[in-house]
Amino acid sequence: MADDTRPNVLFVLTDQERYDCTASDGPPVETETMDRLSSEGMRFDHAVTPISICTSARASLMTGRYPHGHGMLNNSHEADAIQPNLPADLETFSELLADVGYELSYTGKWHVGRDQTPEDFGFSYLGGSDVHHDDIDDAFREYRRERGVPVGDVDLEDELYTGDDPRDGSEGTFVAATTPVDVEETRAWFLAERTIDAIEAHAAGDQTDPFFHRADFYGPHHPYVVPEPYASMYDPDEIDPPASYAETYAGKPQVHENYLYYRGADGLEWDHWADATAKYWGFVTLIDDQFERVLDALEAHGLDEETAVVHASDHGDFVGNHRQFNKGPLMYDDTYRIPLQVRWPGVTEPGSVCTAPVHLHDLAATFLEIGDVPVPDAFDARSLVPLLEGGGAVPEAWPDSTFSEYHGDEFGLYTQRMVRTDRYKYVYNGPDIDELYDLERDPAELTNLIDHPEYGDVRAEIRERLVDWMAETDDPNQGWVPAVLERASRADD
Known part of the structure; x- marks a missing residue:
């Protein structure tokens, strides 16, 4: 038993799940493993x-800030990266x-x-990166x-x-x-193996200090x-198009349809997307099975009861929904809503579901509170510990909305x-028509209601929320966006 009573943390982050x-x-x-965690x-x-692009979301996770607060607005590996590295003066949860x-x-x-590694932020890096x-x-x-x-x-x-x-x-x-390699030769297997190595090393040590291990799967x-049996685990002929596949882009910002052509997804018919979806699901199951190996290792070494396990993803993936590929300047739930499960023995109530709106970068504050570290005032993050301790009950003062942003990737800047x-x-779309969706009546987000006369009060109230959030987080666009929204609201009256 460790001398330090603070829990260990195992954080598993998937990529575009x-x-x-x-x-x-x-x-x-x-x-099965992620369901077990739930x-x-x-x-x-x-x-x-907070943003559906890898570098920006991951930088927010590290710093507890929205992208406009840390400056990593698009992918660091691209030639047009606005900022190639995370500013050294920003506090990160890992260093703390x-x-x-x-x-x-x-x-x-x-x-x-671009020039930094986890070792620049307090981690010991155990390998597994890819070239791209x-x-x-x-x-x-x-x-x-x-x-x-050999790879390739x-x-x-x-x-x-x-x-x-x-x-x-x-x-x-x-x-x-489909790849012909064995499961044991996939990067997912390798990353699980290295994570198990970290668990075993901690178990073999004196365990005076708690550990925090982060396993970031490429997928x-x-x-x-994916290899067999995952490549043929799901039958494309049994996969039906999602409701959003009926997307026509009518009444939507022009960039939505532009992106379809830019990504080359206009040449993909549903039979292609069904095949891709089957492989995507197989990839998810492959990772889930590797996650099971990691949890089994925790249990085998007697660390499961003193370890908080967290699973999340940096953002989602269209996989043919709205007929789109990858991600981009389209703020649908397909890419902005993420999975999040937490198992913290003795704290979380088994089988509990929390409906409170939360952000990925709230985990930065959460990890600090778990480690008994004060959350910096500069964080735009709210610790989830009160929700975890309360069985999912939402405190009266908890916000009832979330905020996200996007600044563009290789397609070009787009606020x-x-x-x-x-x-x-x-x-809010800076250079084009705004969007408003009634998620209760239209969960597929097919009908843009921004000009619908019956939603005038909703428009005004939700735009007011945006203006308040921009001021609270010191969004640089607050200098001119509120005036634009105010004029739009006057036009509604």
Whole structure:
């Protein structure tokens, strides 16, 4: 038993995992381990990312700030990165935990800074990066070489691409495929193995100080490349189009339809998307099975009762919903709503569900409170500990809406802000028409109600929320957006 009574933390972050894969009313994706986490802990039903792009969301998670507060507004690895690295003067939850004695380790995807690694922020990095996003470690590539199947030296099957001919790999973006390698040769297996190594190292030590381990899986981000049995686990012929596949883009910002063509997704028909969806679901199940190995290791070493386990994703993925690929300047729940489950023995009530609206970067404040560290005033984050301790009951003072933003990626800069309540979603689009959705009547977000006369009061109230939030978080756009919204409200009267 550790001398320090503070709990260990195991944080598993997936990459581009849709919220509905683990939702109670979601598609038939086998996620036994994530479901187990929900049944033994708490599932959050209204969790959102502050921004649907990797670097920006991950920087928010580290700093507890919205993107406009930390400056990482688009992906750090791209040539047009507005800011390639996280400013060194910003406090991060990991450095603060390291300062008070937590032993921090990290496996997998980083993607927060072009020239930085987890070791610059208090972690011991155990490997598993890929070339495209980070290339900060060769451990996985060496592992594959030792097994006789070097990375990139395999012949894939059932390949799918964007573009005019989805089966032609000479152009377009790689979407999905089946790989002939064994499960033990996947990056997901390797990252789980390195995480188990970290657990075993802690169990073998004196356990004087608690550990915080972060396992960042590369998936189910595209390309959805999975081995058997996962590649054929779900039958594309049994997957029906989602309601949002009926999207026409009528009454929507022009950028929505532009993005369809920019991504090359206009050449994908439903049979292609069904195939991609089946691979995506298989990817989710592959990761879920590796997560099971990690939880089994915690239990085998007697650490499960003193470890808080958290699972979330940086953001979601369209996977054909709204006929779109990947993510972009479209603030639908497909990419902004995220899975979030927490199992904290002795604190969370098993099987509890919390409906309070929360943000991904609230975890930064949560981790600090778990570690008995004061949350910096500069954080735009609210600790979830009161919700975890209260069985999911929502305190009276808890906010009833979430806020998100977007600044563009390789498609170009595009200013957006979003307010989401339990029933309504409002999206401010700087250069185009705004959006308003009644999520109760239109959960697929097909009908833009921004000009509907019956929703005038809703528009005015939710725009007022946005203005207040911009002032509270010192959003640089508060200098001119409120005046624009005020004129729009006057025009409604």
